[in-house]
Amino acid sequence: MRVAIIGAGVIGLSTALCIHEQYHSLVPSLEMEVYADRYTPYTTSDGAAGLWQPYLSDHSNLRETVWNKETFDYLLGHLGSPAAKEMGLFLISGYNLFTQPVPDPSWKNIVLGFRNLTPKELELFPGYSYGWFNTALMLECRNYLPWLTNRLTQRGVKFFHKKVESFQEMFAQGVEVVINCSGVRAGELQPDPELQPGRGQIIKVLAPWVKHFIITHDIESGIYNSPYVIPGSEFTVLGGINQHGNWNEENSAQDHKTIWENCCRLLPALQKAKIIEEWSGLRPARTCVRLERETVHHGHFQAEVIHNYGHGGFGITIHWGCAMAAARLFGSILQEKQLASPPQPRL
Amino acid sequence: MAAPKVAVVGAGVIGLSTALCITEACPSCSVTVLSDQFSPNTTSDVAAGMLIPHTYPGTPIHVQKQWFKETFTFLFAISNSPEASEAGIHLVSGWQVFKNTPKEELPFWSDVVLGFRPMSEAELQKFPQHRFGQAFTTLKCDCPPYLLWLEKRLKATGVQMHTRKVTDLWDLHSEYNVVVNCAGIGAHQLVGDEKLFPVRGQVLKVHAPWVKNFIRDGDGLTYVYPGIHRVTLGGTREKGSWSLSPDPGTTKDIFDRCCSLEPSLRGAQDIEVKVGLRPSRRCVRLQREVLSRGGVKLLVVHNYGHGAGGFSVQRGTAKEAARLVGECIATLPGSSSRAKL
Numbered sequence: 001m002r003v004a005i006i007g008a009g010v011i012g013l014s015t016a017l018c019i020h021e022q023y024h025s026l027v028p029s030l031e032m033e034v035y036a037d038r039y040t041p042y043t044t045s046d047g048a049a050g051l052w053q054p055y056l057s058d059h060s061n062l063r064e065t066v067w068n069k070e071t072f073d074y075l076l077g078h079l080g081s082p083a084a085k086e087m088g089l090f091l092i093s094g095y096n097l098f099t100q101p102v103p104d105p106s107w108k109n110i111v112l113g114f115r116n117l118t119p120k121e122l123e124l125f126p127g128y129s130y131g132w133f134n135t136a137l138m139l140e141c142r143n144y145l146p147w148l149t150n151r152l153t154q155r156g157v158k159f160f161h162k163k164v165e166s167f168q169e170m171f172a173q174g175v176e177v178v179i180n181c182s183g184v185r186a187g188e189l190q191p192d193p194e195l196q197p198g199r200g201q202i203i204k205v206l207a208p209w210v211k212h213f214i215i216t217h218d219i220e221s222g223i224y225n226s227p228y229v230i231p232g233s234e235f236t237v238l239g240g241i242n243q244h245g246n247w248n249e250e251n252s253a254q255d256h257k258t259i260w261e262n263c264c265r266l267l268p269a270l271q272k273a274k275i276i277e278e279w280s281g282l283r284p285a286r287t288c289v290r291l292e293r294e295t296v297h298h299g300h301f302q303a304e305v306i307h308n309y310g311h312g313g314f315g316i317t318i319h320w321g322c323a324m325a326a327a328r329l330f331g332s333i334l335q336e337k338q339l340a341s342p343p344q345p346r347l
Numbered sequence: 348m349a350a351p352k353v354a355v356v357g358a359g360v361i362g363l364s365t366a367l368c369i370t371e372a373c374p375s376c377s378v379t380v381l382s383d384q385f386s387p388n389t390t391s392d393v394a395a396g397m398l399i400p401h402t403y404p405g406t407p408i409h410v411q412k413q414w415f416k417e418t419f420t421f422l423f424a425i426s427n428s429p430e431a432s433e434a435g436i437h438l439v440s441g442w443q444v445f446k447n448t449p450k451e452e453l454p455f456w457s458d459v460v461l462g463f464r465p466m467s468e469a470e471l472q473k474f475p476q477h478r479f480g481q482a483f484t485t486l487k488c489d490c491p492p493y494l495l496w497l498e499k500r501l502k503a504t505g506v507q508m509h510t511r512k513v514t515d516l517w518d519l520h521s522e523y524n525v526v527v528n529c530a531g532i533g534a535h536q537l538v539g540d541e542k543l544f545p546v547r548g549q550v551l552k553v554h555a556p557w558v559k560n561f562i563r564d565g566d567g568l569t570y571v572y573p574g575i576h577r578v579t580l581g582g583t584r585e586k587g588s589w590s591l592s593p594d595p596g597t598t599k600d601i602f603d604r605c606c607s608l609e610p611s612l613r614g615a616q617d618i619e620v621k622v623g624l625r626p627s628r629r630c631v632r633l634q635r636e637v638l639s640r641g642g643v644k645l646l647v648v649h650n651y652g653h654g655a656g657g658f659s660v661q662r663g664t665a666k667e668a669a670r671l672v673g674e675c676i677a678t679l680p681g682s683s684s685r686a687k688l
Contacts, residue, residue: 080611082610082613082614085611085614088557091560092559092560113466208575209437268428
């Protein structure tokens, strides 16, 4: 049975791994292939700093809150393992800053040690009068995507450097199930007016004295349109750009100025940081994540698509919960085709 | 009279901080730092430089708290300025974990550090051998950068620095009006203080840049302190040992203990081993002394014996020492009260 995953960002690769782990032994004929025109380090995921943190409000997308929690718990369980370093996974603490009191987020009990900031801590951040402190996780895709790729390669999954033009193209080749993890360009495979780019730009600097993430929020500007500083294992990411509807992947000098000035005002010590790189990418923004099955008729043949895209600026945060949900959808496809009984619960 | 001449013996964190406070309190003084060692070869350079106080059994708690508060405030301001990276001062958050619940659940410094609170159940799950813990945010002074930055600030105000091994304070008597003894463990020989004893500490400095939080076992023996470029793994507290040679068995023991607190350290690279002798005493010797010899007086201010807590009380004790220097200067013949207190 041939299964094709379109897209090799964090969503595509983790969904591939999750499905392969769960079903390979149940479906001996399973042949899995990944198709993408961009691989690490050129995917959208590679540009992300890698901080696990959902948006402030889940807009009543409760299943997304569950997927976020599943991802956090899954990663937390891997922290003590020897794989953690290779995965690019580590704990990090930090600050969320506001200009006015806000309700606690849906994820306050998912992260570790969530609390409000004390007045003395707020002295560090003039202009901000309210905030949170918590410990969360970093998952750096420049390590995680190669790690996922290695696990998949070991399992015999094949990779193809190819831009897929249509689902039909896959079905015509004999693929029975397509997992659509095409991110921001999913609209090219099937029009989706709810999917829009959320253009971001970041500056990568050398600032190894910064040990905390700092995310500021401006309710008016919207999420990630306010400065943030996120220290990685090697570089620190400065950002604060989120332009809805902008498809331009070129770096903008104006955005550079905005990011640099705002971040240096937030953390004066950054003025001495050496700039290493600049990058722009398009968050695959959507009102909610599209995670569902679609049956497509291809001649007499019934083919299946599992959509898993539209994760905005929280792909890393939600990826494993979504991968497991996609795997459940795959399981129901198998059941219908009577290719496998439902997977036994893992003890 | 001419500008009072002050010699500060010792160029570790205490000597340099004291010299700085003297220049601030007494701008007309001429200050010279004399030491046989400068950074990166001082005891301070071995230390991680974490602002977590050590409790001195012989000093009232309110005094120790005042010293810590002054130090924290001073360094906090620098950490929040453009100079922070050059000065090597940065904030770091983490956990102090206990295998057995401590007698004192709230240390005297809990309201000086930031965000101090007990650890949650979920946080403690990361430390299966420990039953209780405290989370907080504090400051770290990375050495050598911090000491080099202090030296730079001192030179900018005209302070001279000379490499010179002082074996007898009286040797300085003809050149200086006041001698400030910040010789650390060297005070054992220099002034024959039998109450001063070394507490040997061996540490590892490793490359593990993904470690962003500190972890300290409440017993003070095992700790993981992430610095700017290296993580300091510790340690030992060997009372009375004068050995400065790294011990390989100890290295393995420290590494294993730290890995059990933070398993990802197994992937640490470039392990460097260092040894320092904490200049330990029941209380910091912070006092004036007038030495006499054949009718000649030598005005001395002592500021040594900070043991495991030098970084945490550097500014508070230095300011007190500077105040004592001012008192000394006031007693000099021909002096008006030129020392600003």
